[in-house]
Amino acid sequence: MSTIGNAFAPVRDAFDSIGDAFHRMNQWQKYSFYAIVIIALYLAPFWTDIPVIGPIVDTPGTQFSTVLNDQVIIFVLVALGLNVVVGLAGLLDLGYVGFYAVGAYVTAILTSAHGNLPWLLSLPIAVVVSMLFGVILGAPTLRLRGDYLAIVTLGFGEIIRLTAKNMDWLGASRGISNIKKPPSIFGLKFGVIDPKPYYYLGLTLVLIVVFVLHRIEYSRVGRAWVAIREDEDAAELMGVHTFKFKLWAFTIGAAVGGLAGVHYAGKVGFINPDNFPLQLSILFLAAVVLGGSGNMYGAILGGVLVAYVPERLRNFADKRVFVFGVVLVLMMVFRPEGILPKRVGDEHKKRQRSSQNEEVAQ
Amino acid sequence: MPDWLIIRTFWDLTVTGLALGSIYALVALGYTLVYGVLRLINFAHSEIFMVGTFGSLLASSQFLNIPLLEDGNYPYRAGMTLIFFLVVILIIAMVFSGISAVLLERVAYRPLRGNGDSIGAVALAFLTAFIVSLIFIDDTQVNVIISLVLTAPIAYSYLRIFKRGRKAPRLAFLISAIGASTAIAEAVGVWGTHGRDQYQTARILEKKTVFNLFGTDVRIDYVIVIVGALLMMTALTLFVNKTRLGRGVRAVAQDAETSRILGVNVDMIIIVTFALGGVMAGGAAMLFTLVYDQTRFNIGFILGVKSFTAAVLGGIGNLKGALLGGLVLGLVENYGSAIFGGQWKDVIAFTVLLVVLMFRPTGLLGESLGKARV
């Protein structure tokens, strides 16, 4: 009977052994692996055309490539950014949707409501403005500890949304329409019907963000973040300027969240405050923790799952949010560190072996 | 605007603000109690409140058989009948909220403490079977039957996993809480008789003016809310300070490990804490339906966020702080919306929180359930 209870075990072991196999690869094998994965990802809109796999992955009700861009890419970007704040630096941010909204609104303002800039030019400006908001929120609040920070950030997310909703200059509840599209490039036309170009653009943004964040994570900055997460007082006594690095975590997280907003605004062309509810912040956080807080690839996986699975399960449409809630609880009970937790050090193979022995012994 | 109008509005706002604040305060107590004892934001507490409003609804419509309208009029009751009905509704709301709070702890938190028991295992097993069967057949009755059949074997193996007893990281508790919150609200939204629509509750109390405060008419329901909330809070404070279980709650809040060594049954105390928070939320829920005569599956969310804000504002973990934070928040929101417009209400609430925390990083009264300055 215990085989049913260990239903999660094969899944867990499968992920662990994929991880092991990856860690055993040499440099050259790793690069080829990356290349294959990246090519496969760029071809993702065509996965539905593959026999057998196609019907499995296809989403009922919505075009698969629309889901890929509008849901998956956005969630992956956001999860990457939030992972820096929550996963690496250990700062509980419940208002991350605020930065996403700032990015989207800056693009909307500059390209439509109060300006005529091209989308591409609005991108860096929006990212910088988002970072600025990161500093504005972070500077006064980062002295607060854990759960106080959580409620303050939650409030921040709501303040952003309600300000947008109540200020005519920001379009009030009507929102802002006619947001400019990204420029056509390499024969890709960013129109209304075909979501594929947006997906390619979004995927490119994701890859750039992964590259940049990877570099930061494996540097003095990334080490300082993890040290702060593990023991803030000890980190400070080891010479880490904790406030400065926490602010950096906020700012970088905000930049990525803002970038996601810019991409979103460019795709949909029309935004209003209802696109940025508080609940979205909570979904973002769920994505990060579900995937594996502190591990960039875990956060990506979490983003994909949280965005994609509800779309795939449309056939019980009205119950999918309920299912999502229950799955979150079950996941936290049976694998609280997330699906793909960060591997620390090189002894995990030994550990895995010993835990298997433990199970045999039982 | 003439002066007399401003004054009148001011007192009017004060009364309604205090009433709203009392409800915040009662719900905030639940956050504060659990936070004090477990250092956990019980994110699903908002849904405990929501369940309480449905408890009130069921109490009046099913147990007491009160119709929404009698001959086209509200089904007003008076005298002893009214008091009896209100007390029955209050008790049933408290029972609903109290039981669901205790269940919530068993299902969504206790297994994460590495301490799961059979009730949690059975509930989780049922839910697992339910959502898995949902993928194949979308028919609630069939799903329930399948799940009931499968519950025992799955629960048996879940219990074996629980025996390994691993404590989850802090973030996991929060996500589990968020999951539970979502699931509870959605369950009511999906399987409730009105689905995601609003439910009316029977208005048995005629909302008459009872007295006049500086030119403002004060309605009976506001008086009941404020007085009722204060009474419940006094009862809670007495319980925490004067009883053996209450001492246990304070001891665990101060130092769970030492309390365990000294022979306090920590798991029992945690159950008591959740039950107390639940009962207070149930009281708040009953008072809420008394004033607003309605409820909905998602009614808890915003109110929960506000109450949590109130708890933090006053100093989370501090019972007096919950009261102060709730009242301050209710008043500030009301005055603020009168000055800047109702649409800015939540912005004002959060801005005040931000400003207070900047000057007093642990809230107005600081955190101190353990230090017994309750």
Add this chain to the structure above:
Amino acid sequence: MSEILLDFNNVTMQFGGVTALSEVTLQISRGEILGLIGPNGAGKTTCFNVMTGVYAPTIGSVTFNGQSLAGLKRFEITKAGIARTFQNIRLFSEMTAVENVMVGADARKKSSVGGAILRTPRQRREENESRERSMELLKFMGIADRAHNAARNLPYGYQRRLEIARALATEPQLLCLDEPAAGFNPAEKQELNELILKIRAQGYTVLLIEHDMNVVMKVSDRVAVLDFGKKIADGLPDQVRSNPDVIAAYLGVDDNAS
């Protein structure tokens, strides 16, 4: 007497109504090993915390290298040259041993986000320096064989030594060890003694807080004794050992404290 590195001048530390330190004056000379002992609750750790900026003294001043520590943030005090270990081990448990030490080494580095993204030459140089220095320190402490294990998976003795390595990585002038021998068996204590002497031989000044009289008496050049927040003795190990006040404090003879 040689150059004074740390001057603890008439420090009083009060928490509410409780006086944890009362008019303590203490000097540490460059290059010495000073043992700080005293019964439980005598104020040793408070002394430490004042020194490393965890608390600001109620009265009195602490000067380090002629520079006042008043108003300095904790990380600034570390950069000024004071490093510490913790009585109850406080490693970054989800980082590897070498990463733990690198956090300490990073205290002296400058490169930040921009450098990390662009992998500037300076950033790469600093990164290599941190890594090499950290590996050296792990070797010095004799724990390099598990450099790439997560700190939480290290055996207890390794964790204690990793804490010292991490503190040394900040390039301190004064190394404060808070009960480094806690939980050690006699053989391990012997190793630790040798290690402390080796550290001093490298030119570090060491302040050693310790419960175990044997460790303190063997390695310290000088011993100061605290009791109920007051300094009751200060001198060579042998002098302190035979000081009647110290004996009284340790044997619990009435000391008019009530």
